[in-house]
Amino acid sequence: MAQGERWLEQVRRAVLLALVAVVLLVACNRTAAPPPPEASPATTPAAAKQVRVVVSLPVFVSLVEAVGADRVRVSSLVPAGTDPHTYQPTPRDAQALAEADIVFVNGLGLEGWLGNLIASAGPSARVVELAEGLQTIQDEQGTPEHAHEAGNPHLWLDPDYAIEYVRRIAQALGEIDPGGAATYQTNAERYIAEIHAFxxxxxxxxxxxxxxxxxxxxxxxxxxxxxxxxxxxxxxxxxxxxxxxxxxxxxxxxxxxxxxxxxxxxxxxxxxxxxxxxxxxxxxxxxxxxxxxxxxxxxxxxxxxxxxxxxxxxxxxx
Amino acid sequence: MQVQTELQPSAVTTGEPVIVVDRLTTGYYREPVLQEISFAVPRGALVGVIGPNGGGKSTLFRVIVGLLKPWQGRVLVGGRSARPSPDIAYIPQIHAVDWAFPVTVWDVVMMGRYPRLGLLRRPGARDRELAEWALERVRMHDFQAKPIGALSGGQRQRVFLARALAQEPSILLFDEPVSGVDAPTQHFIFELLEQLCAEGRTALVASHDLSCVAQRFSQVLLLNRRMFGFGPPERVFTEELLNQTFDTHLLLLRYGDRVIVVESPEDGTSAC
Amino acid sequence: MLVDLLLEPLRYGFLLRGLAAAVLIGIICAVIGTYVVLKGFAFIGDALAHIAFTGIVVAFLAGFVFYLGALVAAVAAGLGIGLIQRRVGLRTDTAIGILFSGIFAFGIVLMSVGIKTYTVDLFSYVFGDILSVRPRDLLVILGLGGLVLLLIGLLYKELLFVSFDPVAAEANGLPGGALQLLLLTLLSITVVASVQAVGVVLVVAMLVTPSATAYLLTDRFHRMMLLGAGLGALSALVGFYLSYYLNVPSGGTIVLVASALFALVALLSPRRAQLRLLVRG
The missing domain is CATH 3.40.50.1980 (Nitrogenase molybdenum iron protein domain)
Structure with a gap:
């Protein structure tokens, strides 16, 4: 009896999800086509009060938010819980890039699909590679087919490197939004202290x-x-x-x-x-x-x- | 090109009709292929179903074996509505199957026994005897181990005929047995069919080719979507009916008790 | 010495299970593959494997067992394809192409829309891995495969007649439509049982290659089936050990061995191969 109801509920959920999927698809299609960057009024920084930040991975969202607080609006290209190595960008990602004021990526080959996307979306914004120039660990296996040729890119999982990421984020945000530079610096110091405590x-x-x-x-x-x-x-x-x-x-x-x-x-x-x-x-x-x-x-x-x-x-x- | 057809009166058949087609109309989807067809076939008859390609000969066969339902009218076989049964042997056109299939002559003839065996039963001694007998009758006994891909067109027709015989049918429906077959094989097939009919079986043979076989039939059905005639060949093979059926110009020359059909030069029918 | 070489990988339970699964799949795929090769169902096999993915996504979202979702989707699609085939006037491969790419795309979009938290990598269930076969998976392969082999064994002569000459078989009183749908259902079951272990692309290869090799070697249907099963099992066995000792992925190696066997046979019997290819156009 109860099992039958459970089954029915599952069928209902499946049907509902399918319907939701169709509706979302239609909705996506409406907004999917990225407008040409120069034609879009949204690309002029003055049009928005908040700094629009695009990051490659969900984990960077919290770093940028910790530094920028309510002066920034952050979105991640790779959705939560998706493998960045094999991610396939959507049209909305191109739109987000085109409209961004600044873009933070990890670099070191982690986001291999990003190069083409940046080239095609042509953001006027600055693209900051957070791992640029940092001391990397070469992969022990060192097989040529390995994706990370420039050294292992997962630096942020070491808190010391995460602190360096936070510093770079505060620096870069302060450069494109000088009015908030002091705030960014204060926030960064506070978050760095939290990281140290952790x-x-x-x-x-x-x-x-x-x-x-x-x-x-x-x-x-x-x-x-x-x-x-x-x-x-x-x-x-x-x-x-x-x-x-x-x-x-x-x-x-x-x-x-x-x-x-x-x-x-x-x-x-x-x-x-x-x-x-x-x-x-x-x-x-x-x-x-x-x-x-x-x-x-x-x-x-x-x-x-x-x-x-x-x-x-x-x-x-x- | 001149084509000759000799018409001879065949033995008169007697008895109850085994196939009754009564005001039949049918087709595929909404497209009617056969309209208002009516005829009755007595036991032991050798019926030629004559008409051009696309005239509905195969469709008529599909209705008689029960693969296609009548839209209107009815089709009775042995007094009952037509339905698939091992009692009717349907011999499709030889290009309807894949001759690269990895089976031997023996395998194909044995298939004739499968519907009679029923599910889960394997062929036994009697089935093998029947298959051997059928191969003997079509003179293909020496070929039984050959893969079917290695056979000529005429040999393929014989194998199909043997499969039908192994099935022990009372009715045979033979679709275009003479197309792509050499003259001796045509001769052989028709002699065998005449024997089978003399033994009390009934055979319907579809052909779009008038030239070589017309004189063999006891009855002829002229078919081109409608029925243009049904009866003994000497009555049905008239210039008027043939021209209507084939929608072309044929000349019939009577020559004693024989008739010679002469086609217009632009018609490409082959001579024999 | 040789025995040691053969036994070494089998010290590990997961490798033993992988080998068992590969051999079983090699056999089952080749048996059903006999019909796939002769009836030109290869594209259908591919389609079913992709459609199974959408079934997995729906099962994941609705909380069903993955196998059930894949099985239901593949069997439903197999029956749908069977119905399309029986309709005259539609190019079957075109219809199947539209159907399966549409359903597969739906699965992809559904996955990205429906799963907002952690995306379990559902693709990996379709692009399966022979080395992560769990005891439960092996039981499923054994059960579904046994069912397929049993039904083919019981209906051997009927399926043979219907495959060779469907019209005559049906006219003689065999349930031709039902048997063809059964064949597609068995193909669907085989694909689902195999796809988790060897993946979409490899399942098509295992369906086609050993049977095609067997076709070049014999004129008899039952020999083609038995030989195909033997070649499928041999490819799995040799491929598995090769992949262990050469230190390369197993699924790909198994298919490479099957392909190499085909090439070898086609080369060594050139007259026959050419004749066959000519006959088949």
Whole structure:
């Protein structure tokens, strides 16, 4: 009886979602076509009170918001919880770029699809690469097909680099909106202090993990900076780069490595199919937990996301 | 080009009609292909269904085997409404199937037994005997292990005929058995059909080709969407009816008890 | 020595499961692939695999089991394609092309619109991975595959007649329409059982390549089916071990082995291959 009702409810949800999809599609089509930049009145900075900021990844939204507060309006090109490596931009992304006052991206090849989009949307705005010129970790595997040729791009998962990102954001915002420069600087200092406070707590937490168990296996290679910062040993990754199918031997070796090194848990990321990680965990007899790299969990900012990561690492390894 | 057709009166058939077509109108979607067709076929008759391509010969066969329903009128086979049954053997045009299919002559003839076997039953000794007998009758016994792709057009017709015989039907519907077939095979097929009809089976043979086969039939149905005549060939093969059916100019020369059909030079019908 | 080489990868449960799944899929796909090759259903197989993706998206959003969503979508699409085929006057491949690309695109858009929080990478369920076959997946493959093989075994002679000469089969009293729809349903089930393990592109290859190789080697239908199943299993086995020792992805290697076997057979029996290709236009 109850089960039948549940089933009916599920069918109703499916039908409703399909209808919503159609309606949204129609709505999207109305607004999808990006207007030519020079024809659009929205591209003149004077037209809006707030600074329109476009960032590539959801995790940067909270950094910009922390610095800009209500002087800025931030949107992310990659939607929450989508893999930036394989993201396909939509027409609305081109429109957002064309109308932006300033654009923050990570760089280092993480947003490979962005170059074409910027070229085609032709934003008059400045494009800031947050990771530009920072000291990167070269990928150990160093395979030529690996997407990140300029070094691993996931710098922001090390709080020290995140602080540098915040400084760069405050600097860049102050340059295009000189009236708010002082505010940006104050906000940035406050957020940096918060990050420092978090970092101190996090380092304490990591101390709870016995030293021989401080070993990290992640789904893709997003956490070398995180690992280095917190003194964790990066034992391996499940896929060398997202979208590349691992070979049976690679996985077998990883299982052996997990067993030999006594890695207590492996970590997947919510935007990826958990089947592969679950298979490996079953094989090696360890736990699977989640880490966040590009998108903070709902309702959390950068610090909240990092706090979750530290909690999960401690839970899995301690 | 001159084409000759010899018409000879055939043996008169007797008995109850096994196929009754009564004011039949039918077609595909909303397009009527056959209109107001009525005739009755007695047991043992060898009926020629003669008409141009697109005249509805195959459609008529589809109705008689029950694959197509009448829009109006009715079609009775053995006193009952037409429906698919192993008792009627339908022999499609040979280009209707894929001859690159990986089956041998034996496999194809054996298929004639499948509908009689029913689900889940495998062919037994009697089925094999019938298949051998059918292959003997079409003189293809030596070819039974050959892949069908290696056969000539005439051999393919014989294999189809053998499949129909293995089915033990009382009625055979044979679609265009003489197209693309050499004269000796045509001769052979019609001799076999005459024997089968003499044994009490009934056969309907569709042909758009007047030249070689006309004299073999006991009855002839002239068909081009409508019925232009039905009866013994000597009565139906008149210049007027043939010209109406084929919508062309034919000359009939009577020559004692034979008739020679002479077509206009621009018609491309082949001679035999 | 050789035994050690063969046993080494099987120390790992997930590799053993992957190998078992690959061999099973090689067999099932080749059996149904016999009809796919002879009846020109390859495009339909591709279409079904894509439509299964939309089924997975809907199942994800509505909270169904993924397999169920994919199965319902693929079987419904298979029946729809069967009905289109029976209608005269429509170019079947065009109709299928419109239908399947439309439904697939709907799945893509639905995924991006419907999933606002964390996007579980649904594509990975379609572009599956033989190495992440769970015990449950293996049971599903075994169950669905067994069903397909059982039905083909029971209805072998009827399916043969209907495939070779549908009109005569139906005229002689076989339920031709129902049998053709059954064949498409079995194809849908095979695609769904296989697609999670080997992915969209590879499932089409496994449907077509071993059976096509078998076609070049025999004149008999049942031999083509058995030989195809053998070649499918062999490709899976050889491909799997090769991928382990060469350290490359398994799915692609399995298909490469199947393709290499086809090329080898086509080259070694050139007269036959040419004859066949000529006959088939």
């Amino acid at each position: 970092d101190a707590w996090a380092k304490e937490q990591v101390q709870r993990i016995p030293p021989e168990r401080r070993k990290l296996v992640t789904f893709h290679d997003a956490f070398p900076y995180f690992a280095e910062h917190y003194g964790l040993e990066l034992v391996g990754v499940i896929v060398l780069s997202p979208g590349r199918e691992p070979s049976p031997q690679e996985l077998a070796q990883l299982v052996d490595l997990i067993r030999q090194q006594g890695v207590p848990a492996i970590f997947t990321e919510p935007q990826f199919n958990p089947k592969l990680a679950e298979t490996l965990a079953r094989e090696a007899g360890v736990k699977v937990l989640e880490l966040y790299s590009d998108t903070p969990p709902a309702g959390e900012d950068y610090i909240g996301m990092m706090r979750r990561n530290v909690e999960h690492v401690v839970e899995g390894l301690a």
